[in-house]
Amino acid sequence: MADFLYFRDDEPHDEPAVTLDAFLGQSNAGAVRVESGEDVRDLLPHLDRLRLIEVSFPAYRDGRGYSTARILREAGYTGELRAEGDVLVDQIPLMRRCGFDSFAPAADIDRAALDRALTRYDNVYQSAADDRTPVWRLRHG
Amino acid sequence: MYRYDQYDQNLVDTRVEEFRDQVERRLSGALTEDQFKPLRLMNGLYLQLHAYMLRVAIPYGTLDGRQMHMLATIARKYDRGYGHFTTRQNLQYNWIKLDDAPDILADLATVEMHAIQTSGNCIRNISSDQFAGAAADEVTDPRPWAELLRQWSSFHPEFTYLPRKFKFAVIASDEDRAAMRLHDIGIQIVERDGSFGARIFAGGGMGRTPVIGKEIKDFVPVTNLLSYLEACIRVYNRHGRRDNMYKARIKILINALGVEEYVRQVEAEYAALDKQDIDPPLAEFERIAAYFAPPAFEADAPDTVDRSDPDFALWLDQNVGQHKQPGYAMATISLKPVGGIPGDASADQMDLMADLAERYSFDELRVTHAQNIVLPHVKKADLYALWQALNQAGLAEANLDLISDIIACPGLDYCSLANARSIPIAQKIAERFADAGRQRDLGELKLKISGCINACGHHHAGHIGILGVDRKGTENYQLLLGGSGAEDVSLAKITGPGFDEAGIVDAVETVTNVYLGAREQGERFVDTYRRVGMEPFKEALYG
Numbered sequence: 001m002a003d004f005l006y007f008r009d010d011e012p013h014d015e016p017a018v019t020l021d022a023f024l025g026q027s028n029a030g031a032v033r034v035e036s037g038e039d040v041r042d043l044l045p046h047l048d049r050l051r052l053i054e055v056s057f058p059a060y061r062d063g064r065g066y067s068t069a070r071i072l073r074e075a076g077y078t079g080e081l082r083a084e085g086d087v088l089v090d091q092i093p094l095m096r097r098c099g100f101d102s103f104a105p106a107a108d109i110d111r112a113a114l115d116r117a118l119t120r121y122d123n124v125y126q127s128a129a130d131d132r133t134p135v136w137r138l139r140h141g
Numbered sequence: 142m143y144r145y146d147q148y149d150q151n152l153v154d155t156r157v158e159e160f161r162d163q164v165e166r167r168l169s170g171a172l173t174e175d176q177f178k179p180l181r182l183m184n185g186l187y188l189q190l191h192a193y194m195l196r197v198a199i200p201y202g203t204l205d206g207r208q209m210h211m212l213a214t215i216a217r218k219y220d221r222g223y224g225h226f227t228t229r230q231n232l233q234y235n236w237i238k239l240d241d242a243p244d245i246l247a248d249l250a251t252v253e254m255h256a257i258q259t260s261g262n263c264i265r266n267i268s269s270d271q272f273a274g275a276a277a278d279e280v281t282d283p284r285p286w287a288e289l290l291r292q293w294s295s296f297h298p299e300f301t302y303l304p305r306k307f308k309f310a311v312i313a314s315d316e317d318r319a320a321m322r323l324h325d326i327g328i329q330i331v332e333r334d335g336s337f338g339a340r341i342f343a344g345g346g347m348g349r350t351p352v353i354g355k356e357i358k359d360f361v362p363v364t365n366l367l368s369y370l371e372a373c374i375r376v377y378n379r380h381g382r383r384d385n386m387y388k389a390r391i392k393i394l395i396n397a398l399g400v401e402e403y404v405r406q407v408e409a410e411y412a413a414l415d416k417q418d419i420d421p422p423l424a425e426f427e428r429i430a431a432y433f434a435p436p437a438f439e440a441d442a443p444d445t446v447d448r449s450d451p452d453f454a455l456w457l458d459q460n461v462g463q464h465k466q467p468g469y470a471m472a473t474i475s476l477k478p479v480g481g482i483p484g485d486a487s488a489d490q491m492d493l494m495a496d497l498a499e500r501y502s503f504d505e506l507r508v509t510h511a512q513n514i515v516l517p518h519v520k521k522a523d524l525y526a527l528w529q530a531l532n533q534a535g536l537a538e539a540n541l542d543l544i545s546d547i548i549a550c551p552g553l554d555y556c557s558l559a560n561a562r563s564i565p566i567a568q569k570i571a572e573r574f575a576d577a578g579r580q581r582d583l584g585e586l587k588l589k590i591s592g593c594i595n596a597c598g599h600h601h602a603g604h605i606g607i608l609g610v611d612r613k614g615t616e617n618y619q620l621l622l623g624g625s626g627a628e629d630v631s632l633a634k635i636t637g638p639g640f641d642e643a644g645i646v647d648a649v650e651t652v653t654n655v656y657l658g659a660r661e662q663g664e665r666f667v668d669t670y671r672r673v674g675m676e677p678f679k680e681a682l683y684g
């Protein structure tokens with residue numbers, strides 16, 4: 001397996017993730033995988049039972065996972081939220097803003113470039129799923 | 142106009158540094174061209190037929206003299222001394238080297254400019270009415286709303302990999318000078334009970350499948366606007382098609398769902414998003430709006446103009462519009478000289494327009510979606526001097542909204558997607574109708590040319606539209622009639638079989654002759670077409 005990137009204080013959750021259908025069908029699983037075309041809202045009634053939600057990025061151009069992540073965080077999910085698949089250096093900062101806190105990229109990540117990317121912007125224009133303060137709030141104290 | 146504070150400047154400077162890093166990783170091979178492509182597109186850099194093209198954002202088409210001078214400087218330093226103003230109120234350079242691009246962005250950042258999101262599948266530069274803040278018919282200046290959207294949409298974490306590009310237009314008058322209803326989301330600012338709000342249209346667009354945007358919300362206050370728009374775009378991001386790029390725009394989703402179902406989903410999403418602290422406080426909107434306070438007009442500037450020079454009087458009647466402030470006027474500088482390339486300006490012309498703006502228009506210029514430049518606040522007493530300066534530089538063409546004021550996309554001369562050339566067709570038509578008296582007699586006639594079905598030249602919205610197609614390896618041109626991008630919005634219809642290069646120029650002349658024969662008092666070309674229908678035109682073309 002290629003790099004695994006983890007931005008949480010607790011230990012990574014290594015239970016294998018079941019499919020969304022399997023999860024909704026049974027389930028006492030604590031980890032579920034959401035494909036990019038699936039409706040994550042089906043998970044919302046069960047968030048308190050979940051410790052890991054893995055969101056697939058079949059191609060970096062497929063941006064559905066960004067909305068998936070925000071919907072989960074807006075609904076109050078606090079467990080591990082993992083982006084898996086075609087996850088690249090320049091997309092990770094945006095994914096962090098949408099609430100992802102672990103990454104399982106299909107190919108190795110250039111760590112030096114990623115460190116630069118993650119620390120580059122001092123400011124953000126929007127409030128999102130992370131705890132960064134948007135500039136409109138800085139402007140108005 | 143808006144000025145950056147330390148935060149805006151920091152964000153734009155950081156973007157330059159980020160892009161420099163990305164270019165270096167591309168040049169070293171750390172990024173593949175496929176991985177680099179969306180990153181460079183997000184900075185407005187396209188690979189065209191002969192070189193890179195860089196598209197610079199001119200937010201809502203407003204810029205000052207210092208910025209226009211910088212565009213001229215860049216044209217000289219990194220291009221071939223030209224720039225091309227686009228139908229999205231932006232500027233393109235057609236001959237850029239990849240290694241120069243970071244330096245160009247750094248130069249732009251020194252004058253509060255950038256190329257952020259002028260391309261790519263993200264929210265693009267916000268367009269607006271070129272007469273904002275000056276037009277007599279606006280309820281308020283739409284640009285503070287557009288600037289609010291610019292900041293919110295820049296580097297939006299959720300909406301940077303949408304199914305397809307996403308375009309906004311914001312206007313604030315009933316007359317639509319920005320083709321608002323042909324945008325993914327069009328916003329008209331309206332007044333209700335003494336406060337302003339956004340009336341929202343969604344799902345408009347040109348391209349292969351032209352659609353007129355439908356109203357989805359009658360009034361959204363400014364303090365709810367961003368969360369409402371996030372709901373609109375989130376529904377699209379999640380459910381818009383990604384399997385076929387030609388069916389990926391929001392208009393296709395809305396047509397497939399039906400507008401009621403789309404609105405239902407948006408409202409459900411909005412109910413959740415409204416609680417998320419997405420919207421800045423009213424104080425932020427007011428901070429932005431303060432930058433757009435009217436300039437210091439002279440209260441008693443004379444309202445009359447000396448018309449004794451007949452050439453000046455022609456320009457005055459054609460290119461100068463009514464300002465909300467007595468004694469002032471809005472002057473359009475045509476970038477459509479007969480035989481020229483629509484929307485092109487040389488570096489010297491840009492410098493001159495910048496100087497004239499500084500001298501006569503409170504240091505403001507506008508770019509129009511019809512690819513002309515506006516000096517929005519000219520004292521009527523200065524109009525003659527302004528005209529003389531323009532005339533000396535070959536910039537006083539008195540053809541605003543006439544048949545030679547053609548919108549044309551770059552076409553096969555530059556664009557790798559093109560089926561046919563657009564620019565030479567525009568030049569030939571302008572030459573055919575070069576006689577100024579003849580043009581004036583034809584009256585308002587919006588002619589628009591696209592070099593392929595992607596419709597960057599807005600041919601669907603032309604009173605007369607021309608679409609270049611490829612017919613068995615030769616360039617062929619279809620003729621369309623009856624479109625409009627204005628408040629009387631409509632989509633043009635194809636007349637019938639296409640024409641070759643010479644034939645299309647004749648065909649345009651033929652349909653204008655039908656109009657001249659059939660028009661009633663006060664009718665424009667498009668009015669006559671709407672009254673008499675396609676038949677008489679078809680008859681004359683193919684009969």
Ligand code: SF4
Pocket residue numbers: 550551552553556557558559560591592593594595596597598
């Ligand atoms: S309409 Fe076609 S030819 Fe013209 S600029 Fe757009 S993509 Fe290129």
